[in-house]
Amino acid sequence: MSARTRELLILILVGLITATGFASVYIARQNEISPVSLSYAGFFFVLYLTAHVVARFTVPDADPYLLPMAALLTAIGLTEIYRLGQTDALRQGLWVVIGVAAFAGTLIALRHDFRRLESYKYLFGLSALGLLFLPALPKIGHSVNGARLWVRVGSLQFQPGELGKIAMIIFLAAYLHSKQEVLAQGRLKDFGPLLAIWGCAMLVLVATHDLGSALLFFGIFLAILYLATARLLYVGVGLVLFLAGSAGVYQTTAHVRDRVTIWLHPWTTGGVPCATHGGALMPRQECGSYQLVKSLYSIAQGGFSGTGLGKGTFTLPGGGNLIPDLNTDFIFSALAQELGLVGIAAILLVFMLFTVRGFRIALVAGDGFSKLLCAGLTFGFALQTFIIIGGILRLIPLTGITLPFISYGGSSVVANFILLAALMLVSQRANETA
Amino acid sequence: MNARVRLLALSSLVMLVALIVASTYWQAWAAPDLANKNDNAIRQISEFTIDRGLILAADGTVLARNRVVRTNNRTYYYRRYPLGALTAAAVGYATQNRGRTGLERSSSDYLTGADQSLAGAIKQIGDRLLGSTIHGSDIRLSLNLAAQRVAMNALGTNCGAALAIEPSTGRVLVLASKPSYNPNDVENHYGRVLRIKSASCKPASPLSDRATQGLYPPGSSFKVVTAAAALDSGKFTPASNFYDPGYCTDYGQRVNNFINHDQIGPEQFGNLSLASAFQHSVNSVFCNIGIKLGAHTLMDYARRFGFGIKPPIDLSSYTVAASGLYQGRRLLSASEDNNGDAGRIAFGQYKLLVTPLQMAMVAATVANGGVLMRPHLVDKVIRRDGTVDKIDPQIVGRAIKPETAAELTQMMEAVVSGGTGTAAQISGVRVAGKTGTAENGPGRANTTWFVAFAPADAPRVAVAVVLENQTGTGGATAAPIAREIMQAILASTANSN
Numbered sequence: 065m066s067a068r069t070r071e072l073l074i075l076i077l078v079g080l081i082t083a084t085g086f087a088s089v090y091i092a093r094q095n096e097i098s099p100v101s102l103s104y105a106g107f108f109f110v111l112y113l114t115a116h117v118v119a120r121f122t123v124p125d126a127d128p129y130l131l132p133m134a135a136l137l138t139a140i141g142l143t144e145i146y147r148l149g150q151t152d153a154l155r156q157g158l159w160v161v162i163g164v165a166a167f168a169g170t171l172i173a174l175r176h177d178f179r180r181l182e183s184y185k186y187l188f189g190l191s192a193l194g195l196l197f198l199p200a201l202p203k204i205g206h207s208v209n210g211a212r213l214w215v216r217v218g219s220l221q222f223q224p225g226e227l228g229k230i231a232m233i234i235f236l237a238a239y240l241h242s243k244q245e246v247l248a249q250g251r252l253k254d255f256g257p258l259l260a261i262w263g264c265a266m267l268v269l270v271a272t273h274d275l276g277s278a279l280l281f282f283g284i285f286l287a288i289l290y291l292a293t294a295r296l297l298y299v300g301v302g303l304v305l306f307l308a309g310s311a312g313v314y315q316t317t318a319h320v321r322d323r324v325t326i327w328l329h330p331w332t333t334g335g336v337p338c339a340t341h342g343g344a345l346m347p348r349q350e351c352g353s354y355q356l357v358k359s360l361y362s363i364a365q366g367g368f369s370g371t372g373l374g375k376g377t378f379t380l381p382g383g384g385n386l387i388p389d390l391n392t393d394f395i396f397s398a399l400a401q402e403l404g405l406v407g408i409a410a411i412l413l414v415f416m417l418f419t420v421r422g423f424r425i426a427l428v429a430g431d432g433f434s435k436l437l438c439a440g441l442t443f444g445f446a447l448q449t450f451i452i453i454g455g456i457l458r459l460i461p462l463t464g465i466t467l468p469f470i471s472y473g474g475s476s477v478v479a480n481f482i483l484l485a486a487l488m489l490v491s492q493r494a495n496e497t498a
Numbered sequence: 499m500n501a502r503v504r505l506l507a508l509s510s511l512v513m514l515v516a517l518i519v520a521s522t523y524w525q526a527w528a529a530p531d532l533a534n535k536n537d538n539a540i541r542q543i544s545e546f547t548i549d550r551g552l553i554l555a556a557d558g559t560v561l562a563r564n565r566v567v568r569t570n571n572r573t574y575y576y577r578r579y580p581l582g583a584l585t586a587a588a589v590g591y592a593t594q595n596r597g598r599t600g601l602e603r604s605s606s607d608y609l610t611g612a613d614q615s616l617a618g619a620i621k622q623i624g625d626r627l628l629g630s631t632i633h634g635s636d637i638r639l640s641l642n643l644a645a646q647r648v649a650m651n652a653l654g655t656n657c658g659a660a661l662a663i664e665p666s667t668g669r670v671l672v673l674a675s676k677p678s679y680n681p682n683d684v685e686n687h688y689g690r691v692l693r694i695k696s697a698s699c700k701p702a703s704p705l706s707d708r709a710t711q712g713l714y715p716p717g718s719s720f721k722v723v724t725a726a727a728a729l730d731s732g733k734f735t736p737a738s739n740f741y742d743p744g745y746c747t748d749y750g751q752r753v754n755n756f757i758n759h760d761q762i763g764p765e766q767f768g769n770l771s772l773a774s775a776f777q778h779s780v781n782s783v784f785c786n787i788g789i790k791l792g793a794h795t796l797m798d799y800a801r802r803f804g805f806g807i808k809p810p811i812d813l814s815s816y817t818v819a820a821s822g823l824y825q826g827r828r829l830l831s832a833s834e835d836n837n838g839d840a841g842r843i844a845f846g847q848y849k850l851l852v853t854p855l856q857m858a859m860v861a862a863t864v865a866n867g868g869v870l871m872r873p874h875l876v877d878k879v880i881r882r883d884g885t886v887d888k889i890d891p892q893i894v895g896r897a898i899k900p901e902t903a904a905e906l907t908q909m910m911e912a913v914v915s916g917g918t919g920t921a922a923q924i925s926g927v928r929v930a931g932k933t934g935t936a937e938n939g940p941g942r943a944n945t946t947w948f949v950a951f952a953p954a955d956a957p958r959v960a961v962a963v964v965l966e967n968q969t970g971t972g973g974a975t976a977a978p979i980a981r982e983i984m985q986a987i988l989a990s991t992a993n994s995n
């Protein structure tokens with residue numbers, strides 16, 4: 065069976081799962097939902113069929129599992145967003161269309177040789193910096209929950225950091241590939257680029273107030289640096305520098321300090337001064353850590369088997385929302401309540417499989433740039449998943465980045481589809497030369 | 499480079515596995531704990547879609563029922579408390595935005611049907627999948643409504659509490675705390691609860707259940723425990739002779755007897771026996787007994803009666819306080835007791851703080867021949883399929899020998915027949931009791947106590963009554979209330995037998 069036929073069969077399976085998901089949301093909430101929305105699943109299937117056809121023509125030998133897994137994760141996200149609110153689901157559906165178009169566009173544009181990206185590395189590097197710092201600019205930059213990760217132009221808003229991340233990985237893979245030998249010698253003056261990138265990460269942290277973005281950005285850099293140079297020393301020095309820098313920012317930035325306090329002590333028995341309530345004394349779980357704590361309650365409510373799709377409790381009887389930002393940063397807690405530990409473990413296993421396939425492509429890729437690019441993208445994907453879910457599960461301080469493929473949000477969807485296309489391009493090249 | 503790619507892949511997988519582990523922690527391990535957090539609105543709202551069980555008094559009167567409200571196509575079951583403030587201390591409330599207390603909290607598993615057998619649990623999962631309403635079980639309490647009403651009326655405008663227990667079973671018959679509040683106001687008219695004021699105590703704290711979590715100096719009511727230790731240890735008998743000069747010398751200082759306002763200075767009794775020292779509550783005698791026994795023995799006996807831990811009543815432990823020696827707000831551990839001032843502990847002063855529940859347990863234990871029963875409010879669980887689970891009485895342990903209990907009963911009878919507690923006399927019934935008047939310092943009002951049981955020869959009820967900020971003695975203020983409660987219970991149990 066050819067790779068693409070295999071992909072098609074798995075996509076049909078994903079289509080069936082999606083239809084079941086939408087149907088169960090419909091059954092649970094038929095009082096509020098019109099039966100027309102059941103056609104979403106069909107629309108979704110047609111969309112991915114299109115993506116499959118494009119892949120069949122452009123990357124016939126690429127890995128057959130990545131696209132269906134991405135489809136499954138998007139479908140899970142879309143089903144949950146649809147369950148939480150239908151207008152958002154319509155918009156997200158539109159973004160998935162744009163994402164698939166970006167996927168197809170990337171595949172078509174780079175079908176001959178994606179490696180020509182390497183010669184535009186400085187262009188990617190500069191645009192990455194630009195995109196990362198865009199939200200820090202006055203007027204268009206816009207902060208949500210104290211972190212400046214958004215850009216708003218008119219009614220359109222997006223997180224440029226998502227695309228910046230991919231541009232940054234392309235730049236790093238190309239740059240470090242060309243400087244591989246020099247850096248591997250580990251002379252003192254070659255620490256220059258490391259310090260420069262560290263400086264950028266710290267600037268991102270200071271500018272966006274978001275520990276998560278800085279960690280993601282710097283983690284990807286260290287991973288690619290290690291791959292290129294084989295020197296764990298760089299990783300060690302880098303981590304120490306990052307911790308020292310973060311400690312410095314912790315001292316000076318109240319928002320970062322609050323995030324850490326919330327992480328360490330989300331519950332207080334007595335009152336603490338609450339900034340959003342004019343400094344009134346109230347328990348922290350009703351002030352700063354309100355969102356984190358409510359989200360943990362939602363996760364715990366799911367228990368082993370979950371409440372079932374469409375049957376979770378996210379609103380007050382009157383209609384008010386219990387958890388702010390549920391469909392973006394906290395979509396995981398919504399899924400955890402409705403699908404339970406069983407469902408969450410399954411979703412995380414899909415993330416793991418995606419990661420494994422990504423690294424597998426890096427292993428079989430023939431050239432250094434492909435390996436660095438592919439491993440960097442995959443590691444970024446896994447690290448981003450860890451940072452956002454780890455934050456929600458209180459493993460690390462909570463930060464406002466999106467969950468790949470699942471969260472509501474245009475920039476995130478588009479960026480992840482481009483990432484998917486890049487992985488499949490590398491896979492195609494590796495498999496056809498093999 | 500491939501080795502490095504593998505290492506990177508491995509670290510990525512470790513991160514993702516850590517997420518599965520963390521999810522397991524929150525969804526399996528920590529879930530029950532989070533479910534019980536008072537600000538867990540998700541849990542509470544989702545529980546409001548369950549047809550919660552009724553809470554019934556011993557006679558079947560409904561204490562908590564549901565009011566069905568349909569909003570946004572979902573059916574919610576809100577709670578109503580037909581008797582309002584009368585049973586608020588025991589029943590508590592279940593609300594969406596102010597959490598739960600009382601039995602509504604501690605018996606939530608019964609009321610939401612979460613305690614089911616395997617077959618019931620499977621049926622419940624089926625109901626949930628089909629989206630049909632889950633029905634909880636009803637609970638029937640041991641609460642005697644007639645006596646509860648008497649107790650609440652008798653407490654009147656005082657701040658204080660009264661508790662009655664059936665000694666042989668530990669069934670709680672009365673649980674009254676004043677000032678009280680209307681549990682129906684908590685969800686939507688919380689301001690009304692906050693505005694409750696009392697002329698007798700500031701703050702009024704209507705939401706705190708004084709019967710189970712109010713900590714008071716026990717005063718002379720603690721002499722029941724001291725006498726139990728004195729007799730049970732074999733070091734004294736009721737006939738042991740003492741000389742009372744009107745004070746005892748403890749740590750080189752004079753500790754005076756109770757100041758009787760009819761006399762000038764403290765009371766003096768001269769030569770007297772342990773029994774009459776108990777009857778007239780002579781501090782100097784108990785002070786000397788305490789010094790002889792030592793703080794360790796005294797507190798050891800106290801522990802046998804249940805001191806030192808939160809009493810195992812079926813209310814949530816958040817609303818139950820442990821009795822014992824307190825340093826500030828911290829309960830001292832057994833090893834720290836030794837340093838205690840035995841002379842003052844012996845007549846219920848020093849750092850001793852007790853709850854009315856604990857003192858009722860002491861009286862009930864003496865009444866029950868020295869065996870402490872687990873106090874409980876839930877008598878029966880009535881499932882929707884008609885099956886009834888009876889909650890069996892449980893023995894906590896033996897506190898004192900049966901002979902000690904018999905001697906103590908006689909001594910407590912004498913208190914009521916001709917001592918400080920004559921106000922508790924009931925015609926035709928032998929009543930055993932002990933007064934307590936804890937002085938909170940010069941110029942400050944007293945905390946008064948009466949602990950008792952009746953009939954002394956075949957006890958059917960043990961009570962403890964505490965009143966805050968009194969000018970009178972325990973015998974004058976608390977004993978009449980205890981009498982009324984015992985009369986009410988004896989009258990109703992006589993009818994039913």
